[in-house]
Amino acid sequence: MPDLPIRPYERRPATCDPWDPRTVGVARDLARLIDAARAGTVVHHIGSTAVPGLPGKNVVDLAVEASPDEIPQVVEAACSLGFAPQAGPGAFPPARPLLWGTVLHEGAAFSVHLHVMPVGRGELTELLGFRDALRSDAALRDGYAAEKRRIVEGLAPSAGSARSVAPTYTMQRASFVDAALYRLGLRRPPSDPVDPIAPGATIGFLGGGQLGRMMALSARAMGYRVVALDPDPNCPTAAVADAIIVGRYDDADAARRLGQISDVVTYELEHVGIEAARAASEGAPLRPGLAALAATQDRLAERRFLSDIGEQTAPWREVRGVDEARAAARELGLPMRLKLPIGGYDGRSQLRVTNASAIEAAVLALGGGDGRPLLAEGEIDFAAELSVVIARGRDGRTLAFPISRNVHDAGVLAESVAPAPFPEPIGFVATEIGDWVARRLDLVGVMTAELFLARDGMLIVNELAPRVHNSGHWTIEGAATSQFEQHLRAILGLPLGSAAPHGTAAMVNLLGTGPDRPARLSGMERALADPGVHVHVYGKRRVFERRKMGHLTVVGADADAVLERARRARAELTWED
Ligand code: AMP
DSSP: OOOHHHHHHHOOOOOBBBOOTHHHHHHHHHHHHHHHSTTOEEEEEEEEGGSOOOHHHHHHEEEEETTTHHHHHHHHHHEEEEEEEOSTOOOOOTOOEEEEEEEEEEEEEEEEEEEEETTTTTHHHHHHHHHHHOOOOOOOHHHHHHHHHHHHSSSSSOOOOOHHHHHHHHHHHHHHHHHHHHHTTTTTOOOOOOOOOOTOOOEEEESHHHHHHHHHHHHHHTOOOOEEEESSOOGGGGGEEEEEOOOTTTTTHHHHHHTOSSEEEEEOOTTOOOOHHHHHHHHHHSSOOOOHHHHHHHHHHHHHHHHHHOOOOOOOOOOOOOOHHHHHHHHHHHHHEEEOOSOOOTTTEEEOOGGGGHHHHHHHHHHHHHSEEEEEEOOOEEEEEEEEEEEETSSOEEEEEEEEEEEEETTEEEEEEEEOOTTTTHHHHHHHHHHHHHHHHTTTTEEEEEEETTTOOOOOEEEEEESSOOOGTTHHHHHHOOHHHHHHHHTTTOOOOOOOSSSHHHEEEEOOOOSSSSSSSSSSSHHTTTTEEEEEEEOSSSTTTTTTEEEEEEEEOOHHHHEEEEEEEHTOOOOOO
16 A cells, blocks of 8 residues: 555544644645646635634645546546545535545644535635635634634534534534625626515516416415416416416517516426517516526536536436437446436426337437437436425525425325435535525526435435425425515515424325316315315316326424325325216
8 A cells, every 4th residue: 555645534523723824834735746646736725724813623625626527637636645535425526526635744634625626617716715805804804713613612512423513514604604705796696686676566477387376376465466478378377367478388479478567577487488588588587587497498408507517417418319329328327217308397208218128119209219319317226305495586695495305206296395304414415506506597586406315425416497396385384484485585686584494394296186177176174184284276177197286285393294194184185087
């Protein structure tokens, strides 16, 4: 075994020690070593040890920016010195790796974090800006030092190992840093900040489904008018809106009319045509904007966007035709998912391929026979699915609801529990991912990131939706502010509401059964026999197999108990023949 300069990393409890001037020497020596291992690698000293006089954990934070192609080379060079990629629950993904190790310097052992960041993220600029502000602004430095001391003192020693304390420390510190970044102008507010829009104004919705309906109920409660564009004059939003403009989701003329009579326009599904959305935005601000829509409505664009910003996705390939799909299967392995890039949701337009002989039929079934692009994706053997619903307001600050644990059935969400009963740092890291994505999308409003928790603890992004989401329905009864009201507050330029949960909520979907027929629900009185059960019915006139017809929510103390009660109530509800 060669004698490597970097030794294995050891986790230490969060402390707040005086600044150690030796950390500067550690950073300088390591920068030289890394440059020797890979010529031309520029290493920046960031974090608290780069600020003389600032107390902290004395972990030496280093940062390297690299293009996505260069990142593996930087990782290899660092590993040749003895660094190891961070592992365990909530680890930074390989697209934006964190390497760590311990170095002996002047008789002491120093923990080192080496952050490798994709270029163009803006992350390094922010970190260097904050470092320089701390170096030059004594009041900021003193404030930050006081905040760190306060956090460390507040961390009860009984809170356990360094592992459980670290995320709490990072989380609390992040909110101070976050506020400072906006104050210093280092973190940009949204590119189209808005003046607050007062009650009485009209909110235009592209789409009039159940999400629009629940958003309209909140809008009505707050005193706003609602107009929705939908092909169906009897859509779920119709019962609550002031008016419906009948038109397809890609009807630019209808969307333009919607924009002209609205003070702000939003969308309740990402499958509205880009041209229609653009036409609507000619008359009123569109929130979230066109960029968020474009990046999320095409699964291939979404995968590219996520890779560019350093988030982890399932391994994927763009495939045209059967031959390329076969080649992808060889590279990605089977089972593999084949997905239609545009227009697929709720598990529709995706097929699971388990053996090579089924590839051709799957490509043809998805309409990829004529060379139309499809997304081929390796299957993730996940421990759980979860989602983060996060709002970003006009000032740029983000606020996430507690994450939910979701269970899907054949691609359709079946149930959610929130706050998800996962050990930290899962919730913290998932929220950080949501925050990062929301800011990179320049979002104003609510968005949802659906994630897989892989068996090794890695969080993998499956899907983004720049809107309220089925997995956030629990917030109506389960949080201080519902996701629908939160979205409206954000797009209306109003302060965000508290996202604090009232307890643990379970939400189960009420799906249709049987053939297409008029929707008549029975069993309501039995479902509501449990006084903690809330039933939401979306008012769809027709029911058919697996159609989303409504949902039920129960809020209580224990995740298993609330889920059981919600399921029991749902079992009482049936669709009449
Ligand atoms: P989607 O329509 O892509 O959100 O997929 C719906 C559901 O299908 C997901 O929530 C997962 O349960 C499952 N799924 C989709 N893609 C994958 C994948 N690459 N690996 C494993 N499960 C997947």
